[in-house]
Amino acid sequence: MQQVRVNMTEYQFSEIEKKWQQRWAAQKTYKTTIDKDKPKYYVLDMFPYPSGAGLHVGHPLGYIASDIVARYKKLKGFNVLHPMGYDAFGLPAEQYAIQTGQHPSITTKNNIERYRQQLDKIGLGYDWDREIKTCDPEYYHWTQWIFIQLFNSWYNNETNKAESIQTLIAHFKTKGFHESHHSILTGNIEHSIASFTAEEWESFPQEKQQDILLNFRLAYINEAFVNWCPALGTVLANDEVKDGVSERGGYPVERKLMKQWSLRITVYAERLLNDLDTIEWSDSIKEAQRNWIGKSVGSGVTFKVDNLPLQIDVFTTRPDTIFGVTFITLAPEHELIEQLTTAEYKTLVDEYVHYAKNRSERERQTEVRKITGQFTGAYAIHPFSRKKVPIWIGDYVLVGYGTGAVMGVPAHDNRDFAFAKHFGLEIIQVVHAAEAIANNQKNLEQSYDAKEGTLINSDFLNGLEVKAAIRKAIEAIEQKGIGEGKINYRLRDAVFGRQRYWGEPIPVYYKEGLPCVLPENELPLLLPEVNKYLPTEDGEPPLARAHNWKYKGQYDYEHTTMPGWAGSSWYFLRYMDPQNKNRFAGKDEVAYWQQVDLYLGGSEHATGHLLYVRFWTKFLYDLGLIPVNEPAKKLVNQGMIQGISEKVFSFFKLDYSIGALDEDSSTGCSTLSLYSSQIVEVDDYIEKLGGQEKEIKLTIPEPYDSFIKKDINRTFLSAELVKSTDNFQKINLDIKLIENNKVNFKKYFESENSSNQVNNLFLCEGGIWFKGKFHRLGEGSNEFKTSPEVEKMSKSKWNVVNPDEIINQYGADTLRLYEMFLGPLEQSKPWSTQGIEGTFRFLKKLWRLFYNQNGEWLVTDETPAPAELKVLHKTIKKVQEDIENLSFNTSVSAFMVCVNELSDLKCSNRSVLSDLVILLSPFAPHICEELWEQLGNKESITNANFPVHNPDYLAESSFSYPVSINGKVRVNIEMDLSLESKEVEALVLADATVQKWLEGKQPKKVIHVKGRIVNVVV
RNA sequence: GCUCGGGUGGUGGAACUGGUAGACACGCAGGACUUAAAAUCCUGUGGCCUUAACAGCUGUGCGGGUUCGAUUCCCGCCCCGAGUACCA
Incomplete structure (x- = not known):
């Protein structure tokens, strides 16, 4: 053979891997273009953040798995898109910049280079021509562009999709806005806008119109309670806060009222929830998203305040328990507190409100269920019984949820119960539990929260089952005009501005105090240079330091930047057409690649990235810009590799x-x-x-x-x-x-x-x-x-294992096989290098099928023996099934079994070995390319066809039946598979061992499962 | 507390819709080759009883059930991991 030959006596992984990595790069083996003759397949790994620490052995787990799928699908005749890039904006590079003064772009660039080297060494077949970086102006141009679309859109609840703000303006022009127009409005915003007529709208000054529209835009600015992290000097979204501290760095977080850019993700709550049923994502992720969205169905109820022209709206999922209400609790931030507190209680209330507001989130978290509260002196009138119930303030009621007020039903809600017990408030039982539990205790030990039982002490609801009672109660409430059936979501709008430097500038400037977005043709708005990466002395974000940074030289730009998740919320689309200068991705490309077929990544993104990317996808879909409303058909979480x-x-x-x-x-x-x-x-x-x-x-x-x-x-x-x-x-x-x-x-x-x-x-x-x-x-x-x-x-x-070290010692193919062999992809497991020898030996053994110990080529052109074909086709079947099920650990086992058996058969048959090499090439591409070439092939193995499984080779005529007596296997008897149960029974009963176990008794029954088992019941 | 995973040899793990538990691999023990080592190859390897083989008993977190037959299905309990946390 003519090619440069290294020492063939042994498997020389380092030469082989170097040779093929260079060749793949030079020949652009993994380059993908649109090919309408082939079905497409899009495999995507979750965007990595290129940290300074580089990759450890845990990171490539998912990359190797997705690489195997990508290579497999290509062999199966698919046109495969398998790109990689970097989520390059983010806090660590900026923190480093603050410490060292080095521009974060330099840190980021260095880290990316390091990542790239490491990825290449593993032999991952990415189309690097499609590489993207979120910090690249060519990329964030379109992140900003999408933001502008969000700003220029509102959510129409009648058509149930996002629309241009122009359709809302048209609506205002013709119909104005009345509170009764709830159906076209979203969230809780109907509370904050006074109604107006079409004529009034026309008469409003510009600013007022813009101000009103801001209440509807999907990207909007408003004053709201946010998670403020003083140590990081920025606000954080809910998913970036864990246990009351920042997810990155673990710094304390407090609630703060601030003016902020937010995205109205809440309008998509219902669709985000429902469409979970249309995608193949792991149950845990779906469950996490469902919980995060937190839909609850219930009713609003209005309580009038005694002797005051005020009313309190509450939200409850248990309107059936209305007659169990013995008090009302308001959140400490509730707006009516000041007005309804009686003079007598003013000091106490002020003190309590002050105390409650100043408790940090952290304290609230740690002092779990420490009950605090304060009576306001005021009473509400029960809408049905007309009884007076006291109005309290309690910090177990959250401002952000529902109306910030609850009706206290201590007998049937554990929180209300604890509160009532603590402050000695009345407890009225209104649901009678099923017989077993019903002791009808006077002094309840705990509340009865289950939605099962019969209503008592409840006037017109008496005798009804809970579910029926809920329906009847809502009817009554609506009839009385004191509320209506309502749905609440736990999901909050996503805070979008960050008081940080290293992120996408928000393409907004302020004219007379009103935010205006930049014209699209002026994008991208470049991130300006600053002299320091810290807030200014008067607390403005770092961008305020940028010298002369004003729109048209006169209007201030927005000084906050976008959060880390902005760039990653649409990157799967950019990969389809990464160099497009005129659109976020071309129409043809978007139509061809559609959506991700298989998305692989860690489960830590369950409620952050994976919710936002679904949100943006639905939004772009609504505007008709893309043909799909979900980013990924199938999602698999690889387990974490622990140290x-x-x-x-x-x-x-x-x-x-x-x-x-x-x-x-x-x-x-x-x-x-x-x-x-x-x-x-x-x-x-x-x-x-x-x-x-x-x-x-x-x-x-x-x-x-x-x-x-x-x-x-x-x-x-x-x-x-x-x-x-x-x-x-x-x-x-x-x-x-x-x-x-x-x-x-x-x-x-x-x-x-x-x-x-x-x-x-x-x-x-x-x-x-x-x-x-x-x-x-x-x-x-x-x-x-x-x-x-x-x-x-x-x-x-100090427990990091670096893939480079493993590769130096054993090679990338061994590393790839070993990572897969370790166990099921989705399971977390600690990394132990013990055992890697096994996969290394396997590759050496494979090599021995081609070359003997003296380096002599063994491959022959004989017709393969039936035994060899049986081994091969058993493996084809198993490996194919396993890859489809992402069960890579068992396919590695199958390869080992195959090579062991072929070695035993002394198989060196060209056609068998060729097929084996193709089968294995997704897992161990370097050695397979090399052997493929040695077999005389000119083209890359990636262009080969996956062998077709032929079941004929596996057909068996007889089977060694395990024969059990009373369920315990006693003997194996070889019998023809064509035998009928009667014949089998006769053969089995004639067997000496069976006779021995029967001890002369007659068998009660003989069970014969064809090709499986025989069981004799005595 | 709630939700979702998961408990199988010394270790990682395998077992299709209930049908020979422990595939494959590591480790360990013994052996072959070698002056020796590495590499490679062979044999054994859940536990117990037995000199050993044959054979037997036992065994998938614990207790019970369904079944000819349960790691697999049902009921109760224990433990571990992940997520979530006053969401009315």
């Missing part, structure tokens, strides 16, 4: 908790005194060291100075010395310094990152390690044991 950390147990300073070092003047030795402290383990340790002596003399070969003067940084105890971990801090050591759960001190004291570690002291059973030396103090071992723990893989935990 195994090596923990050591630490006291802070030696003399701080357990001992001190002194110089003994008489001997010139340093003395380590270990004295008893409150920590039991130390006593144990001292005892282990040989007795009750609590002072141990250490001969230190080094000068006294170096030992003592430099503080001992930390003292660690070997894991077996630690009985209870309570008194210790656990510290992560770099896993590279640990072997078999023991610290390798040679590496440890030589390691470069040990600057903060050199002065650490390690207590082992038999003595102390300090500064590279072991000081024996007793009998025991000098080994220092660590304690392994599974946690997230991250730089800060």
Whole structure:
């Protein structure tokens, strides 16, 4: 053979992989263009944020899986789109810029380069001509453009889609706006606008008209409570806040009333919810989205305030329990508090409101169910019973949900119950539970919240079942004109502005205080240069620092930037046509590629990115710009690959908790005194060291100075010395310094990152390690044991395994196979490199089918034997099914079985091996390309056809039946598959072993499942 | 608390719609080749009883049920992981 040949005696992965990676790049093997003769298939990985830490072995898991699918689909004759790019705006690069002054674009560029190198080394077949970066003006041009479309649109509830704001203006011009026009309005905004007639609309000044329209635009600015994070100096969306702290960095977050850009995602709540049924996404993601949207069906009810011209609207999902209402609770921020509070209670109420408002979100979270509240002195009139019920304020009621007020039904709502108990309010039972639970207790221990039972003490609802009662109650409420059936969503509008530098500028300027969007032909609005990446002295966002940055030299631009999720909310469309200068993506391209067929990524995006991208997709669909209303048909979450950390147990300073070092003047030795402290383990340790002596003399070969003067940084105890971990801090050591759960001190004291570690002291059973030396103090071992723990893989935990290292040692193909072999794609699992030898051996064994140990080519052109074909076709079937089910771990097993069996058969048949190489090429593309070429093929294996499974080769004429007696397998009997049950029965009963088990008894029954099993019942 | 996953050898994991539990791989043990090592190959490997084989008993978190037959289906419970948290 003519091509450059490396040493063929062995599988030389590094040469092979280098050769093919270069060739793929040079020949643009993975370039995709529209091909209308072929069915399309779009596989997408979730957009990575290129962090400075680079990839660890967990990241490629999904990339490898999607790469396998992409390659497989191509072999199956699909035109495959499989692109990659970067979500490049974001906080880490900006934080780094603040610290170092380096422009975030430089950091981002470097990180992207590093990512790219790592991705290439894994042999991922992306069409890199389609690479996109969200921070690229060519890209954010269209992010800004979509924002403008959002600004220029409103949601028409009659047509149930977004429309140009012009249709709303037309509506105002002809019909004006009345509160009764609810049907065309959305959310809660009908409360904030006074009605007007068509004539009035025409007479309004421009500004007023614009002001009104702002209440309808899908991108709007308003004053609202937002999550403010002082440490990051920005607001955050709900999904960016976890447990009351920021998701990135973990800084406290507080509620703050601010003027903000928001996107009206809430108008899509119902569609976002319903369309979940049309897509194949994992149940967990769908469930998370359903919960996040949080639809609840109920009714609004109005309570009049006694002696005041005020009324309180509440929302309830249990209108049936209306007669159980014994109080009303308002959120501390409720607007009516001031007006309805009586003079007598004013001071108390003011104090309480002040207290409640100033509690941080964090406190509210941590002080779970600490009940606080305050009576206002005012009473509401029960709309049916006319009874007076007290009006309270309680911080268990949230401003943001419903109307910010609830009707207290303590008997049937656990929160109301707790509140009533705490403040001694009346409790009236109105639902009688089913017989079993119904004790009809006077002193209820807890509320009965279930929606089952019969109504009591409820006037016209008495005797009805809960469900019927709900219907009847709503009827009555509507009849009385004090409310109506209503649906509420937990989903809030998405705060869109960020007080940060490194993001897309919002294409808005202000003219006479009113926001105006830029003309589309003036996009992109470039991110200006600033002298510092910090807010200005008077608290304006960093963009306010930009010199002379004004629209037409006179109008201020918007100074906030878009959030990280803006760019990722539509990127799947840009990949279809990444270089288009005139449109976010060309019409033909969008029509051809439609939507993502398979979307792979982590489940952490469940309520953020995945909700926003669905929102934007629906919006663009409504405007007729794209043909699909869901971004991805199928979505799979790959499990997280966790790291195994090596923990050591630490006291802070030696003399701080357990001992001190002194110089003994008489001997010139340093003395380590270990004295008893409150920590039991130390006593144990001292005892282990040989007795009750609590002072141990250490001969230190080094000068006294170096030992003592430099503080001992930390003292660690070997894991077996630690009985209870309570008194210790656990510290992560770099896993590279640990072997078999023991610290390798040679590496440890030589390691470069040990600057903060050199002065650490390690207590082992038999003595102390300090500064590279072991000081024996007793009998025991000098080994220092660590304690392994599974946690997230991250730089800060020192447990990162880098794919580059694995690739250097075993090659990318082995890494790819191993990552797949590890277990089901969707399952999380800790990374352990133990076991990678197995997949490496497999590839070497595969190589041995082609070359013997002397490097001689073994492949022959004989007609394949039936046994060989059987092995091959069994594998084709299995692998094909497995890839379709994304069950890659079992397909790797199938390959191993196949190669084992072909080796046993000494198969070196060209046609069998050719098919095998094609089958395996999605998993291990480099070695397969090489072998494919060795087999004499000129074209890349990626252009081959996936072998067709022929079931004839698998046909069996007989089967070794497991025969069980009473369900327990006792013997296997080989029988012809064509035999009927009667014949089988006869054969089985004639068998000696069966006879033995029958012990002469007659079988009651013989069950025969063809090709499966025979069971004899005695 | 609620929702969704998940509990199978020393380890990662496999088992189609109920039909031979532990495929495949790691690890371990023994052996072959080698002066030796690496690499490679072969054999064994859930537990228990038995000198060993044959055979047997037991075994998929725990308890019960349905079934000729249950890792798989049903009921109750325990544990682990993820998400979510006063949403009226």
